Each structure stands twice: as C-alpha cells, then as structure tokens.
Amino acid sequence: MFKEFAKGLSITLKHLLPGHxxxxxxxxxxxEMAPRFRGLHRLVPGQDREKCVACYLCPTVCPAKCITVESxxxxxxxxxxxxxxxxxxxxxxxxxxxxxxxxxxxxxxxxYELANFKRDDFMFDKARLLKS
Amino acid sequence: xxxxxxxxxxxxxAKTSTIYEAAKxxxxxxxxxxxxxxxxxYGACRICLVEVEQxxxxxxxxxxxxxxxxMVVSTTSDExxxxxxxxxxxxxxxxxxxxxxxxxxxxxDLQDLTYEYEVVTNRFQGEKFDLPTDEVNPLIERNMNRCxxxxxxxxxxxxxxxxxxxxxxxxxxETKIATAxxxxxxxxxxxxxxxxxxxxxxxxxxxxxxARPWQLKExxxxxxxxxxxxxxxxxxxxxxxxTIRFNExxxxxxxxxxxxxxxxxxxxxxxxxxxxxxxxxxxxxREVSWEEALTTISEKFQSAGKDLGIISGARxxxxxxxxxxxxxxxxxxxxxxxxxxxxYKGATEGLVETLGVTASTxxxxxxxxxxxxxxxxxxxxxxxxxxxxxxxxxxxxxNAQLAVVADKRGKLSKLPNAxxxxxxxxxxxxxINALCHVVLAEGLANIDxxxxxxxxxKALADYSPEAVAQAVGCDAEAIKKTARELAKxxxxxxxxxxxxxxxxxxxxxxxxxxxxxxLTGIAGRDGSGLYLCGExxxxxxxxxxxxxxxxxxxxxxxxxxxxxxxxxxxxxLVGEDPVVTYPNRDLIxxxxxxxxxxxQDLFLTETTKYADVVLPAxxxxxxxxxxxxxxxxxxxxxxxxxxxxxxxTDFAIFQQLLGKLGKNAPADAAxxxxxxxxxxPSYVGIEFDKIGPQGQVWGGESLVPLxxxxxxxxxxxxLKADYQLLVGSALYHSGSxxxxxxxxxxxxxxAYIEMSREDAATFDVKTDDIIKLTAGExxxxxxxxxxxxxxxxxxxxxxxxxxxxxxxxxSGQAVIAVEPSKV
Numbered sequence: 001m002f003k004e005f006a007k008g009l010s011i012t013l014k015h016l017l018p019g020h021x022x023x024x025x026x027x028x029x030x031x032e033m034a035p036r037f038r039g040l041h042r043l044v045p046g047q048d049r050e051k052c053v054a055c056y057l058c059p060t061v062c063p064a065k066c067i068t069v070e071s072x073x074x075x076x077x078x079x080x081x082x083x084x085x086x087x088x089x090x091x092x093x094x095x096x097x098x099x100x101x102x103x104x105x106x107x108x109x110x111x112y113e114l115a116n117f118k119r120d121d122f123m124f125d126k127a128r129l130l131k132s
Numbered sequence: 133x134x135x136x137x138x139x140x141x142x143x144x145x146a147k148t149s150t151i152y153e154a155a156k157x158x159x160x161x162x163x164x165x166x167x168x169x170x171x172x173x174y175g176a177c178r179i180c181l182v183e184v185e186q187x188x189x190x191x192x193x194x195x196x197x198x199x200x201x202x203m204v205v206s207t208t209s210d211e212x213x214x215x216x217x218x219x220x221x222x223x224x225x226x227x228x229x230x231x232x233x234x235x236x237x238x239x240x241d242l243q244d245l246t247y248e249y250e251v252v253t254n255r256f257q258g259e260k261f262d263l264p265t266d267e268v269n270p271l272i273e274r275n276m277n278r279c280x281x282x283x284x285x286x287x288x289x290x291x292x293x294x295x296x297x298x299x300x301x302x303x304x305x306e307t308k309i310a311t312a313x314x315x316x317x318x319x320x321x322x323x324x325x326x327x328x329x330x331x332x333x334x335x336x337x338x339x340x341x342x343a344r345p346w347q348l349k350e351x352x353x354x355x356x357x358x359x360x361x362x363x364x365x366x367x368x369x370x371x372x373x374x375t376i377r378f379n380e381x382x383x384x385x386x387x388x389x390x391x392x393x394x395x396x397x398x399x400x401x402x403x404x405x406x407x408x409x410x411x412x413x414x415x416x417x418r419e420v421s422w423e424e425a426l427t428t429i430s431e432k433f434q435s436a437g438k439d440l441g442i443i444s445g446a447r448x449x450x451x452x453x454x455x456x457x458x459x460x461x462x463x464x465x466x467x468x469x470x471x472x473x474x475x476y477k478g479a480t481e482g483l484v485e486t487l488g489v490t491a492s493t494x495x496x497x498x499x500x501x502x503x504x505x506x507x508x509x510x511x512x513x514x515x516x517x518x519x520x521x522x523x524x525x526x527x528x529x530x531n532a533q534l535a536v537v538a539d540k541r542g543k544l545s546k547l548p549n550a551x552x553x554x555x556x557x558x559x560x561x562x563x564i565n566a567l568c569h570v571v572l573a574e575g576l577a578n579i580d581x582x583x584x585x586x587x588x589x590k591a592l593a594d595y596s597p598e599a600v601a602q603a604v605g606c607d608a609e610a611i612k613k614t615a616r617e618l619a620k621x622x623x624x625x626x627x628x629x630x631x632x633x634x635x636x637x638x639x640x641x642x643x644x645x646x647x648x649x650x651l652t653g654i655a656g657r658d659g660s661g662l663y664l665c666g667e668x669x670x671x672x673x674x675x676x677x678x679x680x681x682x683x684x685x686x687x688x689x690x691x692x693x694x695x696x697x698x699x700x701x702x703x704x705l706v707g708e709d710p711v712v713t714y715p716n717r718d719l720i721x722x723x724x725x726x727x728x729x730x731x732q733d734l735f736l737t738e739t740t741k742y743a744d745v746v747l748p749a750x751x752x753x754x755x756x757x758x759x760x761x762x763x764x765x766x767x768x769x770x771x772x773x774x775x776x777x778x779x780x781t782d783f784a785i786f787q788q789l790l791g792k793l794g795k796n797a798p799a800d801a802a803x804x805x806x807x808x809x810x811x812x813p814s815y816v817g818i819e820f821d822k823i824g825p826q827g828q829v830w831g832g833e834s835l836v837p838l839x840x841x842x843x844x845x846x847x848x849x850x851l852k853a854d855y856q857l858l859v860g861s862a863l864y865h866s867g868s869x870x871x872x873x874x875x876x877x878x879x880x881x882x883a884y885i886e887m888s889r890e891d892a893a894t895f896d897v898k899t900d901d902i903i904k905l906t907a908g909e910x911x912x913x914x915x916x917x918x919x920x921x922x923x924x925x926x927x928x929x930x931x932x933x934x935x936x937x938x939x940x941x942x943s944g945q946a947v948i949a950v951e952p953s954k955v
Contacts (some may be wrong), residue, residue: 055232056344071341077267079233079341102232 033110038095040111041086043129044104049074050130051105054081058097058106066090067097084126088114136203151194151205152180162207163216163248165241165330166282167195170386171291172529176283178219179245182207191215217249224251225258226305227331228277236332239345242280243331263308268316270878271337271395272326276308279333285309285325292388293324294524294547309333320543320863321879322517323394327378327387338395338875339375343367348374351772352382352825354759355393356447356752357866359666360385360496360516361761362393363825366753366772372401373753373773382825384496384765390517392866395875399751400773402872405734406748407777417736417746422778422788429704429730429745430792433463436702440465441691441727444679445707446472446668447867448782449757449769451804453670453677454811455786455797456706462793466682467691467700470674471632471708472666477687479630479664480675482642487655487662488838490675494625494661495763495833500526501659503533504621506567506614508560508628508645510538510545510552514861515629516665516762520544523627533621535614537563539858540928541921551610557856557926558946559604561637562847563611564644565592566600568651570615577619577651584842588647591844604850619652623659631667632713632867633859633931636946640845647842656837665762668867669752673760676812676830688714695723703727706782707749711738712868712934716943732785735872738934748779755781757801758823764835766818767827853949855891855925857905859942862930871932883936884917886928887952892918895954902955905929907941907948913955927952 014020024031033039044051054071070083097106109132116122124132134147138155145154150173155162165177175196182194185204191212194205206212223242231237261277286298286309297319301310311317325334348367355362363383367375376394380387399405409425410417433440442460444453460468472480480490487493499505499522513520520543526532527547534550536542537560545552555563569592571577572585579585597615601608618624628645630638642664649655649662666672681687686694692710694700696719703723710720724742731743740746752759754775760766775781783801790797798804805820814830822828864880865871885903887895897903897916904913905927914929914936922928927950931938941948 053232054341055237056347057232060344060346073341 033112037110037112038093038108040088040109040114040132041097041124041129042107042109042132043084043126044107045130049080050084050126051103052081052084053103053105054079054084055102057100057102061096061100063094063096064090064092081126084129086124086129088122088124089119134199134201136199136201136205138205139207145199147199149199151182151184151192151197151199151203154199155194155205155207160207162194163245164195165245165280166284168284168288168328169380171284171287174283174287176281179216181212181215183209183212213249217251220246220249220251221254221256223280224254225256226261227280228260230278234278234332235335235340236278236329237344240332241330266316267337269318269321269337271321271391271875272317272323273335273337273340274317275333275335278331279309280331281307281309282330283309284328284330285334288324288328289319291528292521292525293320293322294521294528294543295319298325320517321391321395322389323391324388326394327389336375336395338398342374343369348377349772350377350379351770352379352768353753353770353772354383354669354761354767355389356669357392357396357870358516359668359671359762360518361669361759361763361765361767361827362389362518363767364389364393366397368772371773373397383767383827384763385518388518388521391864391879392870392873392876393518396870396873397753398874399734399869399872400753402735404736404872405776405779406736406746407779409748409778410746412744417740417743425745425747426788426792430789432702432728432730433704433789434793436465437463438465439467439700440702440704441467441686441695441700442469442704442706443688443691443708443710444468444470444674446470446666446671446674447707447752447869448670448674449755449801450670450673450677450760450766450808451757451798451801452782452786453674453679454804454808455783455790457678458795458797459786459789459793462790462795466685468679468685469681469688469691470679471668471688471713472671472674477680478637478639479628479642482639483646483664486643486646486650486839486841486843489835491672491764491831491835492661492663492665492762493649493655493835493837494659494663495765495829496522498623498659498661498833499523499625499627499663501530502526502621502623502625503530504617504624505532505534506618506624506626506648507534507536507538507544508564508626508641509634510536510540510542511634511860512627512629512665513543514863515631515667515866517863519627519663519665519762523547533617535610535617540923540926543863545921551614553606553610553614554923555604555606556850557858558636559848559850561640561644561845562595562600562604563606564641564648565595565845565847566597566611567615567618568592568644568648569595570597570612571619571648571651574616576616578653579651582650582840582842584844588842588844595847600847618648618654623657624652624654625661625663626654627663627665629665629667631861633861633942635715635944637848643843644845647845650840650842655840656834658834661834663762667861669761670759672762672764673758676760676814677808678812692720692723695727698726701727702730704730704732705739706732709733709737709739709868711742712939713931715939717937717939720939732782734779734869737868747785748775748777749785750775750779750781755783757783758805758820760830761827763829764831765827765829766815766823768823848946851947851949855927855950855952857907857927857929857941857948857950859929859931859938859948862932865930865932868932868934871934883914883930883933883938885914886917886919886922888922888924888926889918889920890924891927891952892916895952897954904953904955905941905950906953907950910940912937912941
C-alpha cells in the first residue's frame with residue numbers, strides 16, 4: 001500500500017516542478033481562447049452595411065430575452081436593423097443567436113473581459129457590436 | 133350522403149364534397165397550397181395528392197376530386213410523400229429563398245411544407261426568378277419571385293371581389309401572375325389577394341418589416357367603419373395595431389375585407405389623437421384635468437336640464453349607447469339622437485309603418501343563394517363593399533340576376549349580366565313605383581294578406597313603366613323584366629344603403645322598397661330579404677338601443693336649428709363631426725357658435741373648433757362591448773390596445789358623468805349588456821359571454837314582419853338643370869374618420885368632383901384640373917376626376933373630406949343644381 005501511495009505522490013510532486021503549472025499569470029499573461037469559445041457577440045459588417053437583415057430569429061430564440069431588434073426599410077428597400085441591442089447583463093452566452101442566424105451576421109468573439117462600472121455600459125448597441 | 137374510407141376511417145359526407153373537404157371535416161390532414169375554402173377548387177399545386185384504391189396507377193388531387201360511394205383513400209404513403217417532396221423541390225427551383233427578409237416568414241405555407249417534408253437539398257437546378265417587384269402602389273406589395281402560381285389571388289379577385297385585376301400571363305417556365313399589360317396595380321385595394329397569398333408574393337405594404345407574425349398578439353374584434361360588421365383580427369405589438377390579420381373563421385365576412393377595414397387602421401395609433409381633456413379659456417383650447425372637465429360639463433348639463441341636446445355618432449358600442457341614454461334621462465332631456473336622425477331615421481320610420489320592423493329582414497349569407505337581387509342606389513358597393521362581394525358571389529356562383537336602380541353606374545353595374553336601371557338623378561322612387569306597378573298590373577303579387585292594395589294600385593296608376601321610362605329616362609322593358617324576376621324568384625333580395633350623404637326622401641325610399649318587398653313576397657319569406665344597411669358600424673345598434681328623441685324631444689336636425697335660434701344652450705356631440713359630415717353647414721356653424729358645445733372625439737376635428745370642452749375618447753380598437761351590424765348580428769368588440777395619454781372609452785366617460793350626477797352605472801360592458809338584454813325587447817335572452825365568433829342575430833335569420841301595410845309614395849320630379857351634383861360615399865372612405873387613416877388616404881388622398889368624359893370635354897378639363905361649382909351664392913372647388921360611369925350632366929362629389937366643404941351647397945337635397953366652371 002505504501003508503494004502505491006509513493007507512486008501517486010510522485011505524480012503530484014512532478015506537477016509542482018517548474019514548467020508543469022497550468023495556471024497563467026492573468027492579467028499579465030492571457031490564454032488564447034478555443035475557437036468555439038462563446039465570448040462577446042459581434043455583428044458582422046458587410047460591404048456597406050451590417051450583414052444582419054433583421055429577421056428577428058435571434059430575439060425569438062434567445063432564452064434570456066436579451067436581444068432587442070427593430071427592423072426598418074432602408075432607402076434601397078432592404079430590411080435592416082434600425083436598432084440592434086444586446087443586454088449583456090441578461091445574456092447567458094448560450095450561442096443560440098449565432099446558431100439561429102440565417103445569414104451568419106452574428107458571431108461570438110473570444111473577448112471575455114466584460115466587467116464594467118455602470119449598468120448602461122453593458123448595453124451593447126449596433127455600433128458597439130459592429131466594432132467588437 | 134356518400135360513404136367512403138379515408139385512412140381506414142369510415143366517413144359519411146355530403147355528395148358535393150371533395151376528398152379534401154371530407155378529410156378536413158373529419159380531422160384528417162392533407163397539405164394544400166392552392167385550396168381555399170371560399171374559392172372554387174382549382175388543383176394547381178399538386179400538393180394534396182392522395183391515393184384512391186379505385187383509381188390505382190396514379191395519384192389523385194384531393195381538392196378537385198369529388199367523393200364517390202365506397203371510395204377508399206389513403207392520404208399518406210411513401211410514394212405520396214416522395215411525390216409531394218418532389219413537387220416542393222420543383223417549386224423551390226425558382227423560388228427565391230429570402231425567408232429572413234420576407235414578411236410571410238413564420239406563416240408561409242411553402243415554408244411550413246418545406247419543413248414538414250424535410251426538403252433540405254434540391255435534386256433539380258435552375259435559375260432563380262429575377263422579376264421586378266411592384267412597390268409603386270402604397271398598399272399592396274407584389275414580389276413575383278416568391279410566387280408559387282397557386283392562382284388564389286387571381287381567383288379571389290375574380291370570384292369574390294369581382295374586379296379581375298390579376299391573370300396568369302405567358303406560358304411554361306415564364307408563367308407569372310400579372311395585371312393588365314403587366315403594369316402596376318390600380319384597383320380597389322381591398323387586399324383580398326394579400327390575405328389569400330400562401331407565400332410572400334403579395335404582402336401588405338404598410339406592414340412591411342414591421343413585425344414577425346409570431347410576435348403579434350391577435351385580438352378578434354369588429355371593424356369600426358361601416359354597418360357591414362366584418363370581423364377583423366387586430367395584429368397588436370407594442371400597444372399598436374400593426375396590421376389586420378387574415379381570419380376566415382369568424383364572422384359573416386369569411387375573411388373578406390375592404391380597403392378601409394384592411395388598411396384603414398393607422399388612425400388608432402395616430403400621434404394627433406387627443407390625449408387630454410381640453411377646455412376653451414381665452415378663446416383657446418387648454419389642457420385640463422379630467423376632474424375639471426367633468427365638473428364643468430356636469431354643471432353645464434344640469435343647468436341646461438331639458439334643454440340639453442345630445443347628438444351621438446353611430447360608432448359607439450351598444451353598451452355605450454345604453455349609458456348615454458341613461459345620462460340623457462338622468463339630466464332630464466329628451467333631445468337625444470344619433471347621426472341617423474339627421475339622415476336615415478326616415479328609412480327606419482318607413483319600415484316601421486309598412487312592415488312594423490326596424491331592421492333588415494334577412495342575413496347576408498342568405499343573399500348568396502338568391503336568384504334575383506335588386507340594389508337601390510349604385511353607391512351600395514361604396515358604402516358596404518363586403519356585402520357587395522356577397523352580391524358578386526351570388527351573381528357569379530349562382531347566376532343571380534342583379535338589377536341596380538341608380539342614377540350613375542358603379543361597381544355593381546359592371547358585374548356579369550347586371551342590369552342598370554339608369555334614371556335621372558334623384559328619381560329612384562319613380563323606378564321603384566314602376567316596379568311595383570308591373571308586379572301589380574301583371575298579377576304577380578300575392579296580395580291576400582296585404583293591406584292597402586287598392587290605394588297603392590290607384591296611386592301607382594301613373595307609374596306604368598312606359599310613363600316612368602319617359603319621365604326619368606330608363607328602359608321600360610328593363611323595368612318589366614326586373615319586376616318579373618323579383619316576383620318570380622324563389623329567393624330574392626332588395627338592398628338599400630343609407631347614410632349621411634343620402635338624406636333626401638329616405639323615408640319614402642324605405643317605404644317604396646318595403647312596398648316592393650311586400651308585393652313580391654320578399655319580406656317575411658325565409659331565404660329572401662329586404663336589407664336596409666346603415667352607414668356606420670353600429671347604426672343598427674343605435675336604433676335598437678333607442679338613441680332617438682323622446683316623445684317631446686328634438687331630432688338632430690331640429691336640435692341644430694333650435695341651437696342656431698338660441699333655444700338650445702348646450703350641445704353634447706359624441707363622436708360626431710357635423711361641421712364636415714352633416715348637411716347645411718351654415719346652420720350647423722350658427723348652432724355651434726351660439727351653444728355651449730361639448731365634443732367627445734378622437735381628433736381635433738372641424739367641429740372642435742367650435743367646442744368649449746373637448747373630451748378625448750377611444751377608437752373601436754380600445755373598447756370592449758358589442759356592435760350590431762346591418763343584418764342584426766350582435767358581435768363582440770374587443771380592446772386590443774390602450775388609449776393614448778389620458779384618453780378613455782366613451783363608456784368610462786359616461787360612467788364618470790353619471791357618477792357626477794349621483795347615479796350608478798354598470799361596471800363593465802358585460803353588465804351593461806345584461807341590462808340591455810332586459811331593456812331592449814329584441815335583445816332579450818342574449819348573453820354577452822355567449823356571443824360566439826359568428827355573433828348572434830337577433831330576431832332570427834328571417835325577421836317576420838309584424839304587419840304588411842302598403843303605403844303609396846309619390847315619385848319625384850326630375851330636376852331641370854343642365855348640371856346636377858350628386859353627393860355620396862367614395863369606396864375608399866367611410867364617414868370622416870377614414871380621412872385620418874393612411875391606407876385609405878394613400879389611394880384617395882383628397883376630395884374630388886367626378887364628371888363624365890363628355891362634360892370634361894365641354895369644360896376642357898382633365899383629371900386633376902381644378903373645377904369650381906357654383907350653387908346659388910355658394911361655391912365649392914376641387915380636383916376633377918374624369919370617369920365613364922356618370923351620365924352626361926351629372927357630377928358626383930364624396931362627402932368625407934373637410935376641405936371640400938361640400939355641405940355648403942348640400943343641405944339634404946337629393947340633387948343639387950350647379951354651374952361648373954374651369955378654374
């Protein structure tokens with residue numbers, strides 16, 4: 001029994017040696033996020049406007065009801081989102097909006113440093129989402 | 133009856149059914165694209181294919197195949213699914229898949245079927261349609277790239293509306309739906325095609341990109357415009373009526389609506405609505421609190437006592453009428469009347485004297501099976517378009533013979549085989565008398581139980597068809613034919629519309645029409661009917677609930693005269709804009725200037741310029757209660773949105789006023805209706821909560837006349853003037869409220885004076901030129917609309933528009949002699 005105990009402890013000790021730590025020195029050092037990480041949303045810009053066509057599928061599928069869309073007709077007669085807002089305080093980062101989007105206009109970036117001081121700063125409007 | 137088996141289920145159904153209808157009745161689902169309940173079977177889409185054992189070897193379209201005895205049908209099999217899927221794949225070859233931006237997305241039949249049959253890939257390839265879209269007209273958006281060629285729009289426009297805007301053009305892959313010469317749409321804009329389109333090819337433009345179907349709350353209510361009483365389903369989002377939804381399962385209109393009902397909803401959420409009570413201080417209307425306004429009013433009312441005049445509109449609910457009546461009796465005034473008193477109360481009086489009833493004797497659906505229909509006044513289609521569609525269906529589906537007694541041609545005259553008895557303006561009575569004369573002279577009448585036959589025969593001696601034809605210019609043979617058809621038909625209908633612009637001899641017309649109905653046996657026979665259709669949503673309700681002057685009270689016209697003479701110090705106008713809509717503007721202005729005027733309305737109307745107190749009221753979309761339509765159908769009105777600002781329903785205003793006067797009022801619409809059901813004899817036994825989606829008709833499908841008294845009425849002398857102006861309704865408008873709704877306004881934006889091509893040539897004017905009409909000292913002017921429906925020398929002007937000031941020259945006469953001149 002002692003033998004097994006020593007064997008186990010040696011594995012633990014090996015991990016204590018330099019070069020074997022998994023913890024990083026955040027915020028000095030930052031990890032690269034996995035490609036499928038679900039961070040802050042981003043609206044994808046198209047050529048002269050956002051890709052979003054205001055189909056209302058994302059606010060419909062959103063379980064947290066954090067997305068507000070108001071559609072309108074632009075001068076070319078196209079449907080576009082006059083208002084596109086995500087309330088990050090409500091968002092649960094499930095990624096359903098990305099899945100529902102028929103035109104791949106919304107994606108989730110690797111940004112996760114979302115802390116802020118004011119409630120209003122958690123409201124991401126269209127301009128902010130396009131830049132993020 | 134026929135017995136058959138569908139999917140192993142034994143079914144007994146009518147022998148006129150198709151397989152699809154039999155299946156649907158029994159809850160068996162068969163998918164369809166081109167089938168519609170109210171249209172004839174067509175069989176265009178081939179989605180509804182089923183297998184029939186007796187017809188092995190091919191699949192059978194269930195929507196066009198009649199049932200036969202012993203048929204064994206199966207609606208699902210691998211082969212059926214495969215074929216349906218293939219049909220969908222074919223449709224999707226050319227169909228642009230722009231569901232994300234298509235407003236139909238979410239309620240699209242093609243989308244649903246694609247989902248159901250899991251069409252994720254397409255084995256066929258072809259070019260997507262790239263046709264230009266029609267976005268020029270303001271109400272109906274057509275994107276033929278999304279069309280699946282089901283032909284529903286073509287059929288509904290032809291079979292139901294009778295307009296025929298659409299047709300298929302080209303052949304094969306090029307086939308598409310188009311208008312004549314493939315131009316933009318220019319029609320009645322009733323939007324029936326919008327409601328029928330199973331995909332997003334035809335959409336309501338005012339609703340473009342406004343909301344997704346699943347976001348809308350649907351509220352079943354009744355349209356607040358005309359007396360047809362069409363049920364509408366409000367699509368509500370964010371406390372706004374975003375659109376009128378298609379719903380064919382409620383009411384008598386099978387989802388049919390006119391331009392006003394379908395597109396005239398924007399006034400409900402208009403930002404110009406009055407939001408606070410206003411009191412005139414220093415010649416200006418200032419916003420005040422409800423408390424102040426109500427206190428002022430109740431004091432004024434009480435001090436006026438029996439000299440208070442109350443004139444109500446006919447768009448209040450029955451429950452509101454009850455409270456208004458109670459308010460009148462509490463104050464002690466008998467001067468109570470509604471807009472009908474101004475113009476069409478006579479029509480009811482005529483009916484009471486002849487038949488002893490106060491309403492139409494039949495219901496609208498009965499007209500569909502009539503063999504002969506007589507419409508008095510061509511404007512019938514303009515005032516009651518959806519009833520006009522019923523007449524069209526009777527003509528098209530059942531070969532009914534339609535005759536129109538009219539001084540101008542209209543939509544009804546254009547229906548197949550319609551016979552227009554075109555007479556000189558204002559002489560309807562002569563023609564009706566001539567019809568009665570023929571029925572009597574040829575012994576076609578069953579006169580056994582009629583009173584006054586001898587007097588009528590004597591009085592009608594001068595109205596032989598030949599004499600009338602000579603005097604008022606219609607064809608004697610046509611009169612004879614029409615009379616014979618009406619008398620001999622198994623079921624027949626006489627329809628008359630009445631309203632504010634038809635003030636002249638309304639009692640005589642109702643009496644003459646009742647005479648004819650009695651002589652031909654139409655009155656009181658099941659399936660036949662005499663229809664007197666009120667102009668406003670609750671005209672019939674106003675008569676039923678008794679918004680009429682008491683024995684010593686004054687009618688609307690008398691009240692205004694009395695006020696003009698300074699004898700009536702206080703006037704209470706509820707939902708009426710008499711300055712624009714009532715005849716004789718001078719008198720009304722005088723009356724309103726002299727009296728203390730309280731106006732209760734949605735907007736700052738012309739009348740509120742004379743008001744001392746203005747109370748903000750609510751539209752039909754903000755009310756709970758009931759309307760009674762022109763066929764006596766009591767239907768539920770339901771609130772869909774909240775009133776803007778401090779505006780509130782007329783019901784609540786009356787409640788508070790009654791409270792101020794120390795009286796109790798019913799708490800809500802349901803309890804008010806319970807009281808109505810006690811007070812109004814014809815409403816006895818009707819329960820508010822039991823009024824279903826089809827409404828409840830009081831007096832039964834056929835109202836039995838209480839008496840059968842013939843009363844002779846004298847005809848009219850034709851007016852001897854070179855140019856004669858007729859006043860009436862335009863199809864796109866109803867009353868004056870529709871002139872505040874964007875939909876109707878976008879197709880009929882302003883007042884016009886209609887004239888024939890010959891007259892236009894005489895005066896050298898074209899459409900949109902300005903013409904001036906002089907009648908005595910009064911002058912009106914408006915844009916010209918040149919048309920071919922008017923006879924030479926006859927002009928027509930709609931009464932809805934404030935800026936025309938038509939009632940300067942119109943004071944209730946049937947025809948106005950005018951002198952036109954070009955400006």
